[in-house]
Structure formats: structure tokens, C-alpha cells
Amino acid sequence: MICIKNIKPYEQIEQEEIERLKAAHVLRARLQYEKKPLFRGYTDKLLYVDLADSKIRIDDIPGQVKEKFIGGKGYCLRYLWDAVTPETRWNSPENAIVMSAGPIGGITQYPGAGKTLVCTISPTTDIPIDSNVGGYFGPFLKFSGFDALELIGKADKDVIIFIDGNKGTISIEEAPLEAGDAHILCEQLTLMYSDDEADRKNVAVVTAGSAADHVNISMLNFSFYDPNRKVVRLKQAGRGGIGRVFRDKRIRALVCKFSGIKADLNKPHNMSILNKTGLKFHREMHDLDGKQNNMRKIGTANIIEVMDAYDLLPTHNFKFGSHKDIDKIKSTVFIEKYLTQGAPDGCWYGCSMACAKAADHFLLKSGPYKGQRVCVDGPEYENAAGLGSNCGVMDAEAILELNFYCDTYGIDTISYGTCTAFAMECYENGILNKERTGGLELTFGNIEADFELIHQMGRGEGFGVIVGMGVKKMKEYFIKKFGADPAFLNDIGMEQKGLEYSEYLSKESLAQQGGYGLTNKGPQHDEAWLIFMDQVNNQIPTFEDKAEALHYFPMFRTWFGLMGLCKLPWNDIVPADNSKTAEPAKVPEHVQNYLDVYEAVTGTKITVDEMIKQSERVYNFQRIFNIRMGKGLRVNDASPYRAMGPVTEEEYLSREERYDKQLRELQGLDPEKMTLREKMDSTRRYRYEQYNRMTDAVYKRRGWTQNGVPTPEKLKELEMELPELLEVVNQVLSN
Amino acid sequence: MLLNDRQYDFFENGITVQDVIEKMNYIYPKLIVKVNDRLIEKQDYANTPLYENDDVKIYHLLAGG
Known part of the structure; x- marks a missing residue:
């Protein structure tokens, strides 16, 4: 076993090389700003950068946006909606990349609180993608004075956007010589923008990598400097090709520098x-x-x-x-x-x-x-x-x-x-x-x-x-x-x-087929991971049970994205007495922790129902955003059969006993009297029907039509009767 | 014997909660075990015998990344 105390420090890039790279930088724009102090988790400021004309602007975030969209993914989707049209594609100049840490993001008292949410129109889905990533950039951005960052337009040369949160400066610099690969680039920029070794931990870098110039499945790396190893570490905003959009804008990197991390930077209420x-x-x-x-x-x-x-x-x-x-x-x-x-x-x-x-x-x-x-x-x-x-x-x-x-x-x-x-x-x-x-x-x-x-x-x-x-x-x-x-x-x-699809086999869990298929961004398990509750524990046997789970868990988990939180501390550890609670799968004590932390930071006391409502607003907004982009309907929630059952004879035969038993017990058929083809066809028909019936139940529970459209009544219930949402909904309902 | 509301035919005299966990290859550590609605602590798995008509629940507290 390898122990950290035995790890030798990594070799560093020569300072001469850093000086050579830096000397080639050309300043395109620079803004000096007065930093607004945080209050109860918010600065209420958005940093807006248009790469096309090197414009840097600081906007106020209106109270209504804060009230309805909370922060994090909510802010990202709100500003992305405003930037794009139904015709916008991933490489349209107006496509935005929006990042936000959320009001709890950046606290140091509770684990998993350094997350940044990132949204853009995806090159693989043509609808909004959201990704949740660690590393220091999101909190540093917030402590530098910004609840969100919006990037639009395209530069004509590779640029770095540098935010110095202590000096209160933002600059756009041409950067012609830096490396394309993230592990080198992040090190180059960490060394370049830090004053000395002790200062390296105060520099956070966002980059893609050399493949992002060529492939759609590219992501963003968010760095942090690890002083124990003396090396730059990388965390990823992985899903949906955000790195491809980043490089299409000719952004080589975002760098945010902030020193002075301490416990009360969010200016929490309690x-x-x-x-x-x-x-x-x-x-x-x-x-x-x-x-x-x-x-x-x-x-x-x-x-x-x-x-x-x-x-x-x-x-x-x-x-x-x-x-x-x-x-x-x-x-x-x-x-x-x-x-x-x-x-x-x-x-x-x-x-x-x-x-x-x-x-x-x-x-x-x-x-x-x-x-x-x-x-x-x-x-x-x-x-x-x-x-x-x-x-x-x-x-x-x-x-x-x-x-x-x-x-x-x-x-x-x-x-x-x-x-x-x-x-x-x-x-x-x-x-x-x-x-x-x-x-x-x-x-x-x-x-x-x-x-x-x-x-x-x-x-x-x-x-x-x-x-x-x-x-x-x-x-x-x-x-x-x-x-x-x-x-x-x-x-x-x-x-x-x-x-x-992310990496779980959903064939034997109808609820998880929904956990993948009935999502906003596509089959990523961060909305709902129900395989064990369904397939192994058999806790949600009916369509209504599955629908309830496919309502609660996606809404609950959306909340992490509004706040700048990581999901893992919620249920990858549970209190010793969790098994004695009424609903152990929800980890009630940890849910209460989140309500307490929210109140402690923002000063607002909320209940679980209000927490779910905060998420539902953003979740339904995202669904309608998908509809606005020409997707987001029932037809788009259909799944490939490989996610639902055995496609090939090889698959069926590998678990023949299981599938034959299901034919007998679930469909009342006698597999002994059926050919392999007949058995496979019956299994397929049955599983499609089950998926459809579950979809009906989930849409009903979520307050959507049977075509998957949030109704005006649902929007009213959520106090989300925004004209732009009603316009999209009413148009699709009238067709 | 009912396990998670499904009928299983592997019951035999003297079988314990621990035996069922092993038979089912339940290797995940965060389990909640109830027998006829009574919570069984981990240290009691091996000395909790099961009977033919017992209603056994073994819930995995696993909910993905």
C-alpha cells in the first residue's frame, strides 16, 4: 500500500519556460472592479464575457432570478435560456457557457461544498447539458465577487480569461504558446499566476484538453493545487461535450486567483x-x-x-x-x-x-x-x-x-x-x-x-x-x-x-430505466439511482411507487446542483441509527443537515417540501427549455432496448433461467413451448409495455401531460407562470 | 420464506440471517435487516435463526454516484 508520506514531490516546469509563455501573452481587455462583499451566500453579481469583442461586463442578478432559480444550475439554465434561441446549436456564437457555485458553495464546514455547476447547449444532444464538478474555481469565482459567470461569443485566437479576486481585475489575454493537454496546461498556468510556491493553492484553472478541438465527447477540467504532492489535480465537468464548446470559443483556460480562504467568507447567517x-x-x-x-x-x-x-x-x-x-x-x-x-x-x-x-x-x-x-x-x-x-x-x-x-x-x-x-x-x-x-x-x-x-x-x-x-x-x-x-x-x-449512458446495467430495474430515460439531460445517473431500491430491495413494486421515487429523488438531487453541493456526503455515509428511521433510503438526518446548512448560510428556514419545490421549479424550467429546443417530449424519453432487456440471443441465453422464469411468472407463458425467438420477442413486448406504463405514471406524478409537457396548472402551483414558459407550453399543447 | 416480498425456496431448518446474506451473495456492507418487522443488528446476523413463514427484509442502502 502506498502512503502519502512516502510520495516524492513531482518535478515542476522550469520558471524560464513559464516566463517564455507569459511573454507571448497579449492583453485584449482588462476591467478593474470593486468587489461586492458576499452576504448570506450571495454576491448578486454576474460576470459576463463576450469573447467576440473582448467585452467584460458585471451585471446585477435580479431578485426574481434569485427567488425562482436559487443559484448553481438554476442560474446557469436561466442565463443560458436568455442567451440562446430555438435555432442555437452548440457552435453558434450566442451559445453560452454558464457556471455558478450556488449559495452554499464555498463553505468549509460541511463536506462536498465546493461544486461548480456548468451548463451549455450540448454538441451531442442539442439541448442544455448540466454538469457538476469539484475543484476550486467555483468557490474562488464567488469569493472574487460573482455568483455566476457567463461566456458567449467566439474569440479569433486562443485566449485566457484571468480573474484576480484579490486585486479586483479581470483580463482577457491572448495565449498562443500554452500546452493543449490539461495536466501540463494547468501546471503552466498555476505556476504563471501564482507569486510563489505557497501561493499555488490560490490559483484555480479551468481547461479542456487537446481532444476538445476534435471530438464532441470532450469535457472541462477544473484544477486545484495539492500541496502534499506538489502537483495540480484535476476534476471533471464530464458530461455532454462542454469542453467542445469551450474550445470552439477559443478559450484556452479560465484562471481565478483568490487568497484568504476562511470559514466565514459566505457571510453566513448563523x-x-x-x-x-x-x-x-x-x-x-x-x-x-x-x-x-x-x-x-x-x-x-x-x-x-x-x-x-x-x-x-x-x-x-x-x-x-x-x-x-x-x-x-x-x-x-x-x-x-x-x-x-x-x-x-x-x-x-x-x-x-x-x-x-x-x-x-x-x-x-x-x-x-x-x-x-x-x-x-x-x-x-x-x-x-x-x-x-x-x-x-x-x-x-x-x-x-x-x-x-x-x-x-x-x-x-x-x-x-x-x-x-x-x-x-x-x-x-x-x-x-x-x-x-x-x-x-x-x-x-x-x-x-x-x-x-x-x-x-x-x-x-x-x-x-x-x-x-x-x-x-x-x-x-x-x-x-x-x-x-x-x-x-x-x-x-x-x-x-x-x-x-453512464455505467450501470438497468435491464432488470424498470425504475432505473426511468432513472435514465425520464431525465432532462439524458441518461446520467445523477437524477435518480434506484436499481437497488427496485431490483434488489423490491421497495417500489408498483408503477405508482416507481413514479413517486422518480419524482422525489430527481427533485431532491437537483437541489445539490442549485446549492453547489456534492451528492456523495448525502448517502455514501449514513448515521449509525439511520436504519431505525422511517425512510432510510432518504437518509432523513442528512436531509435535515442540508436544511440546517441552508438556513445557516442564507438565513431562510425551509422545509423538505419547500426544498423539493425549489428544485421542481428549475427541473420544470429545464424540461420546458428542452421543448423550446425541439425536444423534451415523450418521444425523446424512449430508451434503447439494450437498456431494457436482452437484444441478442447471446444475452438471452446467458441469463436464460432468469428470463424464462419471468415469462412464466410475469406473463403466464410456458417457455418450454416457445422458440428462442418467440421468448425474446415476448420479453421485448412486455418490457416496452412496462416502460410505457411507468412513463404514464411518472408524467402524472410530475404534473405533466401524457406527452411529457408540464401543464400551465403545474407552473401555477410552482409559481413559475413566467410568460416565456407559458408561451412554449401553450404552443406545444395547442398542436 | 419471503425475502423482500419475494418467495424463495431455499429455506432449511437452522438457517440464519447470515446464511441468507451469504446465499444471496449480498456483499454490500450497508444493509438494513428486518425479520417480521424487527430490526436485526449486524452483530446478530449469525445468531438470528429464521423460520419457514418469516417475512425477511434485507435492504441495501446503495444509491449510486
């Missing part, structure tokens, strides 16, 4: 409640994490082998839920051989969950940094499942290598895994071959081909660029260019609304 609530949680973390999820040793990757044991670990493009070689990538392999232990690995100050694990001095075997030793941030569970088992890569070092290159190239690990797994299945079915892939033998488990694929994305070459378009566009391409069967590709292509 420090005493904040301290007391935080302390209670830290004690819980200290006493119980080792008996529960081991977040402080392995982070979210603690569930790799758990998912495998319950047949839920996506394997070979979501065909199966377990793999015979699971022992090679289970969490203990990473803990014992790769991940440094004993480090305070929080991605924001005060996070005692400390789950941002890293593999130090990891030796790379491929690509432009072959032979170098680097710090790999991860793996998260999603990385291990997506880059690993779903592609048949049952090799811990290959997972770490792909994890590193995804991060530095600016590629979303989840989309990369799901896209590559799809391409591999297409290869194994003869839709692709070496000629079509430019020589890549993309079979499941071919690590060498996998490595080459990711480096092609980084270089913007070859078949990597095709895979990097995303599953939806790959399907269209393979149908058009190679005459592939559309029905088969739509069955096995694990995307919905244009977003790739």
Missing part, C-alpha cells in the same frame, strides 16, 4: 449552526466510513465488485452485468497497488469524505507521455466500469492509463467508455472491420487498439474522430457509410437524447 452541523458529520465520517463504503480509501470505486456481484456491472457494451476476471479490477487492487492512502484528498476545503483519490507517479506505457510518471486522478467507479469492464479491459493499469489520457486530452471517461464499447460491438458484428477503422482491431479487451483510439482523439486523427462524435452520430455514420442495420444499432447504441 456560524454556530454551520459549525455544529459540520462537526456532527465529520464525527460520523471518522467513525463509520471504514465500516461502510471506504470512501476515504477508494472513493466511488468501492462498488466495482459490488456491481459485479449483483450482475449490474456493464460488460461488453452493457450486454452482461458481470465478468469472470472481476478480481483483476476490483477496488482492493487499486487500494493495495496504486492509490495513495492517508491523504486529505478533498476537492474543496473541509471535505472529510476526501474521496478524490489519486495514483501517484504512475508510469505511462503509451502515447506522447510514454515513459513519464504522472499523477492520475481516479479511478472513479464510472471510469473503472466504462474504460474497463464495458470494453472488456480487465486490467487495472490500462484503466488508469486511459483515465489519465481522458483527463489530459479533455475527454469524458463515461462517454469514451460507452462509445468505445459500442464501436467494439459493431466491430465484433462485422459492421466495422480493419479497413473501416484504419487498421484498429477493435475487439473487446484489445488494450493496444483502445490506447491507439484515444491517442487518435488527442491528435484529431483517424477513426478516433469518428468514435469521438458520440454514439448517436456514430450510428448515423455507420448506417449511411456502411449500410448498417438501423434497428440493430438503435438497439445496442447506448445513448438517449444524444448522451451516452
Whole structure:
């Protein structure tokens, strides 16, 4: 086991090199501003930057926006709506990238409070995407005087936007010489904008990576400086291609510098409640994490082998839920051989969950940094499942290598895994071959081909660029260019609304099929993760039960995004007596903690119902935003059959006993008298019908029409009768 | 025996809560176990016998990333 006290510091880039890069900067615009102090979590200011004409502006955030949209994702969506039209696409100049930390964001007393929410019109879905990311940028932005940042327009050369929150300056600088890859670029800029070694922790950088110039599935890296390792760490706003939009605007990086982090920077209403609530949680973390999820040793990757044991670990493009070689990538392999232990690995100050694990001095075997030793941030569970088992890569070092290159190239690990797994299945079915892939033998488990694929994305070459378009566009391409069967590709292509599925097998959980399919942005599990409640615990057996869960949990979890909070401290640790509560799955004591923290920061006391209502307003706003962009209806909530049941004979036969039993018990059929084809067809019909009936129940519970449209009555109930929303709703209802 | 409101036929005399957990390969650590609505603490899993008509609930408190 590797311990932090034995980690040697990383080598730094020479100061001469930093000076050379800096000397090439050309100042385009600079604004000196007077910083408005925070009050109860808010500055009520938006920083607006138009890249096209290097305009920098500071706007007041109106009271109505604050009241209805709260902050974080709410602010991002509100300002994005105002920036775009129904015709706006990801690369339209008016498309905005909006970031906001939320009113609780930046507190240091309660864990997981350093999150930034980012929204834009996605290149893969053509609707708003939202992503939630750690790192220091969001809190630093807020302490520099801004509740939100809006970026629009496109620069004609690569630029850096630099915010100095202590001096009160914002500048746009041409930056022609900086690196494209995130691990180097973030280090260059951390060194460039810090005064000395002690100052490095006061610099936060947002970048994409070199692949973001070429592929849609690219993300944003948010940095923080790790003084224990003396290295820049990276967290990711992964989903939906935000990095692609960032680079299309020719933004090389955002840099925010702020020194003087202390406990009361949010100017909270009641420090005493904040301290007391935080302390209670830290004690819980200290006493119980080792008996529960081991977040402080392995982070979210603690569930790799758990998912495998319950047949839920996506394997070979979501065909199966377990793999015979699971022992090679289970969490203990990473803990014992790769991940440094004993480090305070929080991605924001005060996070005692400390789950941002890293593999130090990891030796790379491929690509432009072959032979170098680097710090790999991860793996998260999603990385291990997506880059690993779903592609048949049952090799811990290959997972770490792909994890590193995804991060530095600016590629979303989840989309990369799901896209590559799809391409591999297409290869194994003869839709692709070496000629079509430019020589890549993309079979499941071919690590060498996998490595080459990711480096092609980084270089913007070859078949990597095709895979990097995303599953939806790959399907269209393979149908058009190679005459592939559309029905088969739509069955096995694990995307919905244009977003790739995250890494859980939902076939045996109808509620989780809804947790993926009945989402706003597409199949990302951050809205609802109901597999165990449904499939294993059988706690939500009826359509109405599932609908209630698919109302409460997405609304509850949306609230984290309004506040600048991380979801993990909610239920990846639970109080010792949680099992004695009426609804343990909701972790009632932690919900109360959040209400207490909200009151402590903002001075406003709210109930659980009011908390849910805050989320519902933004959730319905996002749904109507989707409708405004030409999506957001029932047809857009349909799922690929691979997410619902066995597509191929191989899949059915692999779990034949289970499926035959279901034919008998659920449909009253006798599988002994049926052909395999008949059994598969009956299973498919039944599962589609179940999904439709559940969709009916969920829409009803959410106050939507059977076409998935929020009704004017629902908007009235939510006090969201905004003219622009009613216009969209009334138009679609009158059609 | 009813486990999470589903009928299972693996009941045998002398079976305990711990045996059921192992038989079902429930490896996740955060479980809530109730037998006929009575909460069973982790340290009692191995010494809590089950009977044929028992209503057993084993809930996993796992809710994704």
C-alpha cells in the first residue's frame, strides 16, 4: 500500500519556460472592479464575457432570478435560456457557457461544498447539458465577487480569461504558446499566476484538453493545487461535450486567483449552526466510513465488485452485468497497488469524505507521455466500469492509463467508455472491420487498439474522430457509410437524447430505466439511482411507487446542483441509527443537515417540501427549455432496448433461467413451448409495455401531460407562470 | 420464506440471517435487516435463526454516484 508520506514531490516546469509563455501573452481587455462583499451566500453579481469583442461586463442578478432559480444550475439554465434561441446549436456564437457555485458553495464546514455547476447547449444532444464538478474555481469565482459567470461569443485566437479576486481585475489575454493537454496546461498556468510556491493553492484553472478541438465527447477540467504532492489535480465537468464548446470559443483556460480562504467568507447567517452541523458529520465520517463504503480509501470505486456481484456491472457494451476476471479490477487492487492512502484528498476545503483519490507517479506505457510518471486522478467507479469492464479491459493499469489520457486530452471517461464499447460491438458484428477503422482491431479487451483510439482523439486523427462524435452520430455514420442495420444499432447504441449512458446495467430495474430515460439531460445517473431500491430491495413494486421515487429523488438531487453541493456526503455515509428511521433510503438526518446548512448560510428556514419545490421549479424550467429546443417530449424519453432487456440471443441465453422464469411468472407463458425467438420477442413486448406504463405514471406524478409537457396548472402551483414558459407550453399543447 | 416480498425456496431448518446474506451473495456492507418487522443488528446476523413463514427484509442502502 502506498502512503502519502512516502510520495516524492513531482518535478515542476522550469520558471524560464513559464516566463517564455507569459511573454507571448497579449492583453485584449482588462476591467478593474470593486468587489461586492458576499452576504448570506450571495454576491448578486454576474460576470459576463463576450469573447467576440473582448467585452467584460458585471451585471446585477435580479431578485426574481434569485427567488425562482436559487443559484448553481438554476442560474446557469436561466442565463443560458436568455442567451440562446430555438435555432442555437452548440457552435453558434450566442451559445453560452454558464457556471455558478450556488449559495452554499464555498463553505468549509460541511463536506462536498465546493461544486461548480456548468451548463451549455450540448454538441451531442442539442439541448442544455448540466454538469457538476469539484475543484476550486467555483468557490474562488464567488469569493472574487460573482455568483455566476457567463461566456458567449467566439474569440479569433486562443485566449485566457484571468480573474484576480484579490486585486479586483479581470483580463482577457491572448495565449498562443500554452500546452493543449490539461495536466501540463494547468501546471503552466498555476505556476504563471501564482507569486510563489505557497501561493499555488490560490490559483484555480479551468481547461479542456487537446481532444476538445476534435471530438464532441470532450469535457472541462477544473484544477486545484495539492500541496502534499506538489502537483495540480484535476476534476471533471464530464458530461455532454462542454469542453467542445469551450474550445470552439477559443478559450484556452479560465484562471481565478483568490487568497484568504476562511470559514466565514459566505457571510453566513448563523456560524454556530454551520459549525455544529459540520462537526456532527465529520464525527460520523471518522467513525463509520471504514465500516461502510471506504470512501476515504477508494472513493466511488468501492462498488466495482459490488456491481459485479449483483450482475449490474456493464460488460461488453452493457450486454452482461458481470465478468469472470472481476478480481483483476476490483477496488482492493487499486487500494493495495496504486492509490495513495492517508491523504486529505478533498476537492474543496473541509471535505472529510476526501474521496478524490489519486495514483501517484504512475508510469505511462503509451502515447506522447510514454515513459513519464504522472499523477492520475481516479479511478472513479464510472471510469473503472466504462474504460474497463464495458470494453472488456480487465486490467487495472490500462484503466488508469486511459483515465489519465481522458483527463489530459479533455475527454469524458463515461462517454469514451460507452462509445468505445459500442464501436467494439459493431466491430465484433462485422459492421466495422480493419479497413473501416484504419487498421484498429477493435475487439473487446484489445488494450493496444483502445490506447491507439484515444491517442487518435488527442491528435484529431483517424477513426478516433469518428468514435469521438458520440454514439448517436456514430450510428448515423455507420448506417449511411456502411449500410448498417438501423434497428440493430438503435438497439445496442447506448445513448438517449444524444448522451451516452453512464455505467450501470438497468435491464432488470424498470425504475432505473426511468432513472435514465425520464431525465432532462439524458441518461446520467445523477437524477435518480434506484436499481437497488427496485431490483434488489423490491421497495417500489408498483408503477405508482416507481413514479413517486422518480419524482422525489430527481427533485431532491437537483437541489445539490442549485446549492453547489456534492451528492456523495448525502448517502455514501449514513448515521449509525439511520436504519431505525422511517425512510432510510432518504437518509432523513442528512436531509435535515442540508436544511440546517441552508438556513445557516442564507438565513431562510425551509422545509423538505419547500426544498423539493425549489428544485421542481428549475427541473420544470429545464424540461420546458428542452421543448423550446425541439425536444423534451415523450418521444425523446424512449430508451434503447439494450437498456431494457436482452437484444441478442447471446444475452438471452446467458441469463436464460432468469428470463424464462419471468415469462412464466410475469406473463403466464410456458417457455418450454416457445422458440428462442418467440421468448425474446415476448420479453421485448412486455418490457416496452412496462416502460410505457411507468412513463404514464411518472408524467402524472410530475404534473405533466401524457406527452411529457408540464401543464400551465403545474407552473401555477410552482409559481413559475413566467410568460416565456407559458408561451412554449401553450404552443406545444395547442398542436 | 419471503425475502423482500419475494418467495424463495431455499429455506432449511437452522438457517440464519447470515446464511441468507451469504446465499444471496449480498456483499454490500450497508444493509438494513428486518425479520417480521424487527430490526436485526449486524452483530446478530449469525445468531438470528429464521423460520419457514418469516417475512425477511434485507435492504441495501446503495444509491449510486
